[in-house]
Amino acid sequence: MRFPEKTASNSQREDVKHMTGKEVKDCYQCMKCSAGCPMASHMDRLPHEMMQLAKLGLLEEVYASKSLWICASCMACSSRCPRDLEPASVMESFRVTLLRETPNREETCDGDLTVPRQAMIASMRKHRR
Amino acid sequence: MRIGVFVCWCGSNIKNTVDVDAVTARAKTMPQVVYAQDVQYLCSEVGQSEIGQAIDTHRLDRVVVAACSPRMHETTFQKLMAAKGLNPYYVEIANIREHCSWVHTDKEKATVKAIDLVKKAVAKTAFAIPLTSDQLPVTKRALVIGGGIAGIQAALDIADAGYPVDLVEKESSIGGKMAQFDKTFPTLDCSACILTPKMVEAATHENIRLYTYAEVAAVSGYVGNFNVTIKQKATSVNPEKCNGCGDCVTKCPKKVPNEFDCGSSKRKAVYTLFPQAVPNKPVIDRDNCIYFATGKCGLCAKVCQTGAIEYQQQDEMIENQYGAIVVATGYELKVPDHLGEYAYGQHPDVITSLELERMLNASGPTSGKVIRPSNGKMPRRIVFIQCVGSRDRHDGNPYCSKVCCLYTAKHTLLLNEKFPGTESYVFYMDVRTAGKNYEEFYERARQQGAMYLRGQVSKVEPLGDADNRVLVRGFDGSLQRQVEIAADLVVLATSMEAQPNAKTLGGMLGISTDLNGFYTEAHAKLRPVETQAQGVYLAGVCHGPKDIPEAVSQASGAAVKAIILFNKGQVKSVPTTAMVEKDRCSGCMQCQPVCPYEAISQEMVVERVHGKERQRAVATVNRALCQGCGACAGLCRSGAMDLGGFTSRQLMAEVDSL
Amino acid sequence: MLSYYPGCTVRAQQDDGFEREALALLASLDIQTHELEEWECCGAVYPEARDEYVGLLSSVRALQRTWDAGSQGMLTLCSACFHVMRRVNHRMKRDEEAQRRVGGYLGNMYQGETKVFHLLEVLRDLVGYPRIQEAVVTPLKGEKMACYYGCMLLRPKEELGLVDSENPRLMEALMETLGATTVRFPYQTDCCGAYHVYREAPLAAAASLKVITAAREAGATQIITACPLCKHNLEACQASLPQKERLPVAYMTAPLVKALGGVQRLEQMAFQNGEKGDPSHAFSGENSQ
């Protein structure tokens, strides 16, 4: 892959920092997040890749990744990250940014309505449907 | 008074942010300044000779240097002054690099600040008084604190140079951590084979006196003349009478976990630390001894044929004088139970590297066999986890422990050699092999079959199967995939940490610890064995993680520093000492208790008042003891106490100039 | 007295018995509870992004009400409610900006004064294992329990601080108090797939099945959990399995109630306790729906 001429601006990185209080630049790719992620096998980009992409400023790839919506915020990565970077919060901040930038979201209830309410509400909150 | 001002460019370091021309021009207008000049590099030979010439041509008697921090080059300029026949304390430095050009970006504002700093230095130097230092004698005996390999090496080197050395060790034997190791990387030498001769040499050296089972309790004094109180803990065994037969150990009924084997074996309450201990005399561990708990038992005393057991022994305080101190107090290993995800302490088959090292050791708890602590059987699959508690700012130490990469490679090699059926997997973040022949050693480990997987382990869990194995859940960066290994044994490369009492000892010695608890050297690059306290030198891991060869070379370096001091035989006293203006002193003696060096005492002066002779008490300063902190001067109510180099007049002038 | 916060899932699934069992259990052990008035959904997820303040509002409201009620703390049964409440409370204690913003919306000045309890915590800290052991009438012999924690009760450990988040032994200790044996198995603290069951059921099923398989391989005869969603997922994922390979899933209250003599007996005991002491009815469900 060739690096694009323009990577994410500092202000975009600052946004992530503001939302999470964490500095993704500090990640040194130990991949512990990906090692323990229960959703890893369903992701197109693993948590450590998301951190690396964020670090490199390749935010378009981050936003295009399905993994953002697969992360279940179980916090396993966050609680074990040796750099104290909380990858789960970083993922959430990207999710939130994306949702904030798409103002007209369709409101749908397209899931399985027999599941516990907690699942329904959580899913809707995560996806802002 | 004729003051000359010299403004340094420091190449572009100062010039890019500070308008040096403007500073020089402005300096010329300052009171008493007769000459000002800017120079590209003042610390260079050219720069020095420029100052020298200017002193001659313009008959300067005071010099202000606007350059880098005085902590950097103050002595350079002081020497120049002395060479020119001027008092070294007639030079004042305005720090326009570290405190100005490097920390600011706005050139205009930085220039204004630089001018202020020069003005301040000019004001201060106008009130400078000449200072001299005295030569003080040096006690030619060294103290080495810590009897590990670094301490032993330092003691041997100083002793070989012909100076007496006292070696203090808190355990009952010297040897330190190295005595616990089986083999050493990258040569796989047997650790004991290379260490024990040194231990014996230290014990038998005519210039070395061992204080084992002893600790430093108090330190006072200064370079050349330290007063140290050593607490000799009661061993309850008379070393003169004891012949080391070991009958007492055999008979002792009390068993406690053996720290030397990381608790994986038992020792008695009366014990020698390990079979090759030096001195090879047992001690009674009073916290665990039945006799000391209940007053009953006394078996050891009964079986001892020489009557060496002395229950009534007391801790003893020994006071000695030393000229130099080498600190070699080493480290502790962090118990990795703070990282719950690795299940240390939760599952018996999760162990530390040192526990494995002890098992591999032929004189260790398993006589060299590697077993699973849960069932005593041989493990087939062994998983090594690197950086456990190191490089971890979330739940551990932020620094690299430096030796784990190599000793893990060593462990995989040893396992492969001794037990060919075993499989070793190493989960790592980075492998660091900066050291002579280290990369080759690591390569050998990989070639011999150690399987390296780049990625940190996230979780170690009991598998719950019939073999009671553990499931290690990690990630392989090359496969880009989660990997799970059902392992028989998990070995954690746990972090090296400063001794828990490092700060206390550092406080006694007047040396500081860094954010991680290791002792700080005087200069990170050029004075790595010296400390802020003159005459106190560092050796080994107490200064930061390092391997054996590094610790040994640092120890020799520290020894040489002490030897240099002894060879010189004299130290220069601090010139910036406190001084009393006796006429003003009211004799209130408030200064006496604040002095940390007991340098202030009371003196009677005879005065003539109304034609009569009267005696009056005033304070007086012992210049040999005073270290120049100025606590007394800061507090003196009558303004009688002052501090050379930082007189009230000088400091007030600085304040006024701003 | 504890203010009981049912949460929508527990209340909506009343029929599964979790709420009834939990409240009867507590009442029989002399823990008085009173349902919080006008409670609303906690939001089910904690707003991870620090600049999301709206997500805090409903939880802070409930926490403030608990504080106003003067009770000992807030009781939660659902682990999601516990997770959200505890974290919101933790944040309100420390984050002045959040205090200011949330206070601005709600017209209060809440600073995390309320204590949030999970049922398990109440049993451990307020009741105590000895008291429970005394109350056992039918010890659970022969059961090999797999205690599954999931994520909501455990992480982040600094904010929740309920148990040792990597090696929790709380439910095990409880079960052992009842005379049951427990097994340790991998994935005990992994996620069950959580809310993905709503739109991506196979994804949740895969995660849950991993837990079930590991527990069965470790010899468990039953798996228990404290979370309605975990329970649902652990059950749903087994639908494709042949009957004999399935592992029964239960709330952790079920074995407790069983060992203590059944829910009817407990309710009777509770009623008698009520006669003696506090008149507040332990399991009144009329306040909110």
Added chain:
Amino acid sequence: MMNEIYEPKIVAFCCNWCSYAGADLAGTGRLKYPENIRIIRVPCSSRVEVAMILRAFQNGADGVLIAGCHPGDCHYDTGNYHTRKRIHLLTSLMDFMGLSPERLWLRWISGNEADKFQATVTAFTQELRAMGASDKVRDLRCSR
């Protein structure tokens, strides 16, 4: 003119062994902070006389920073304890004089805490900017 930021004048006394070294390290690390501070080097924070601090205020300093080694880390063992006591007393005196004690900061900054030095100076400058000029206790003889 109203919108212009007031640039306060700060006099700092830094002990040679810890805080002055910390300030040096901030320089070596090229950490940036406002230009308002002028550092006076003293061997130990306990060398600073109360008179010097008051004189700085008389001379129009808007803030004075005393920086020393962390308690227990003093190069001279106990100097910073004396400083702490002295500054505590001075604070009451300042209160009495009607000189805001917030203008005098005592901070412990070690030789490797360059970031703390930077943060302290930055925060102090900001607070003093907000407080505006200090015109109390100006010695008219000193006024220029």
